[in-house]
Amino acid sequence: MNNQINSSLKNTEIKQMKTNRIFSLLLVVSIPFLLVSCFAAKDYKRPQVVNEANYRTENLPQDTLTIATLSWKELFTDPTLQNYIEEGLKNNMDIRVALQQINIAEAYVKQGKAGYFPSLNGNARATHQELPANNQFGNLSSINQYELSAGLSWEADIWGKIRSNERAFQATYLQSVAAHQAVKSALIANIASVYYQLLALDEQIQVTNETIETRSKGLETTQALKEAGNVTEVGVKQTEAQLYTAQGILIDLKNQARLLENTMSILLGSAPQQITRGSLENQSIEIPLNTGIPAQLLRNRPDVMAAEFSLMNAFELTNAARANFYPSLTLSATGGFQNIQIDKLFSANSLFATIIGGLTQPIFNKRQIRTQYEVNQARQEQSYLDFRLSIITASKEVSDAMYSYEAATEKIEVKNKEYQAYSLATEYSEQLLDNGLANYLEVLNAQENALNSSLNLINAKNNRLQAIVDLYEALGGGWR
Numbered sequence: 001m002n003n004q005i006n007s008s009l010k011n012t013e014i015k016q017m018k019t020n021r022i023f024s025l026l027l028v029v030s031i032p033f034l035l036v037s038c039f040a041a042k043d044y045k046r047p048q049v050v051n052e053a054n055y056r057t058e059n060l061p062q063d064t065l066t067i068a069t070l071s072w073k074e075l076f077t078d079p080t081l082q083n084y085i086e087e088g089l090k091n092n093m094d095i096r097v098a099l100q101q102i103n104i105a106e107a108y109v110k111q112g113k114a115g116y117f118p119s120l121n122g123n124a125r126a127t128h129q130e131l132p133a134n135n136q137f138g139n140l141s142s143i144n145q146y147e148l149s150a151g152l153s154w155e156a157d158i159w160g161k162i163r164s165n166e167r168a169f170q171a172t173y174l175q176s177v178a179a180h181q182a183v184k185s186a187l188i189a190n191i192a193s194v195y196y197q198l199l200a201l202d203e204q205i206q207v208t209n210e211t212i213e214t215r216s217k218g219l220e221t222t223q224a225l226k227e228a229g230n231v232t233e234v235g236v237k238q239t240e241a242q243l244y245t246a247q248g249i250l251i252d253l254k255n256q257a258r259l260l261e262n263t264m265s266i267l268l269g270s271a272p273q274q275i276t277r278g279s280l281e282n283q284s285i286e287i288p289l290n291t292g293i294p295a296q297l298l299r300n301r302p303d304v305m306a307a308e309f310s311l312m313n314a315f316e317l318t319n320a321a322r323a324n325f326y327p328s329l330t331l332s333a334t335g336g337f338q339n340i341q342i343d344k345l346f347s348a349n350s351l352f353a354t355i356i357g358g359l360t361q362p363i364f365n366k367r368q369i370r371t372q373y374e375v376n377q378a379r380q381e382q383s384y385l386d387f388r389l390s391i392i393t394a395s396k397e398v399s400d401a402m403y404s405y406e407a408a409t410e411k412i413e414v415k416n417k418e419y420q421a422y423s424l425a426t427e428y429s430e431q432l433l434d435n436g437l438a439n440y441l442e443v444l445n446a447q448e449n450a451l452n453s454s455l456n457l458i459n460a461k462n463n464r465l466q467a468i469v470d471l472y473e474a475l476g477g478g479w480r
Contacts, residue, residue: 149336
């Protein structure tokens with residue numbers, strides 16, 4: 001009877017011990033989830049640097065219409081230019097490098113998401129040990145031990161360190177996407193810019209060729225006038241020098257065109273080649289150049305977006321570094337089979353399991369944690385300053401492009417009048433020379449001024465197109 005009572009009490013004690021173990025295990029597992037809800041890392045808040053953007057113009061529209069939202073095909077309507085832009089977007093090396101950077105950042109994002117999951121490691125081990133003569137195993141001279149096990153470990157995200165690291169990886173990914181968009185926007189602008197420069201050079205080459213032809217005929221006329229006694233040798237040599245001047249200008253213009261063709265080839269991702277193109281006079285951009293409001297730079301300019309994502313990344317890494325000051329709660333478990341006889345490795349008697357819950361508080365680690373935190377704080381401040389600089393630089397570039405466009409438009413009108421005046425002056429001086437009422441130096445001077453004015457007028461037309469391209473890029477257009 002007493003034996004039955006003792007046996008019943010012993011069974012009750014065993015059940016109670018098992019129940020206590022279960023409750024203890026549940027408590028260890030639940031504590032991390034309770035603490036996660038109580039402690040969280042700081043959330044990112046955008047700094048008020050957007051208010052510093054200013055276009056510095058009295059004609060700033062108050063609506064949000066902006067050419068930045070237009071497709072580049074709507075702005076650049078030249079079919080040849082459109083083909084080059086499409087080719088560049090497909091083959092340009094910088095674009096392809098930026099895409100690979102996105103793939104790298106995407107891989108880190110996946111790693112950040114996996115930070116919440118436990119780590120699982122498998123282990124298969126065979127150990128052979130030679131024993132001393134007076135060993136504890138009696139007559140055994142050696143012993144073998146076989147083990148097949150798995151270990152699982154998990155860290156609770158009490159202070160938001162894992163979450164902060166995940167957000168930092170996400171910010172880096174978004175930064176790489178924005179960087180790709182910035183490369184795309186810059187590439188489109190560069191291709192358009194070089195294309196318009198080539199068109200301007202073509203027109204200047206045409207004008208210079210016509211001038212050389214005219215001056216060649218003028219030299220023949222001057223030589224005839226000299227033989228007739230109406231012009232001296234000085235007039236002949238000055239006419240000859242003017243011809244050489246025009247020929248020198250033509251050499252420079254052709255050289256610039258070849259160099260720009262090589263530049264365009266690199267933008268297109270190909271070896272140097274000849275670039276076919278249209279004409280400058282057929283280029284017209286009639287779309288209203290709306291700029292929107294400065295605050296829109298934050299969502300239209302890829303480089304500004306990339307700067308903010310860099311700030312987000314630095315902010316989250318600072319959060320993670322701050323969390324290292326606090327204790328970390330880990331839960332680990334190991335289980336498997338272990339036996340000194342391999343044929344009995346998978347028997348029930350070979351099973352073993354270990355569960356460990358631990359709380360680790362850093363106390364002294366050669367100042368590594370504090371140094372890392374201070375470094376991340378400094379990097380966060382650097383990122384903030386870079387973000388602020390990107391905002392004010394973007395607004396400055398928009399302002400520059402607007403002023404350049406207005407100046408080029410006014411200059412085209414002035415240079416056109418100047419060219420007309422010099423053309424008439426050349427015509428009148430030639431008529432007076434034919435009638436013996438003017439010095440041939442006046443004709444030469446008028447011709448030289450007419451050529452320079454014609455070249456300057458073409459430059460003004462090109463500058464106007466360049467200003468439109470710059471404004472489109474400065475507002476953040478092209479990447480959509």
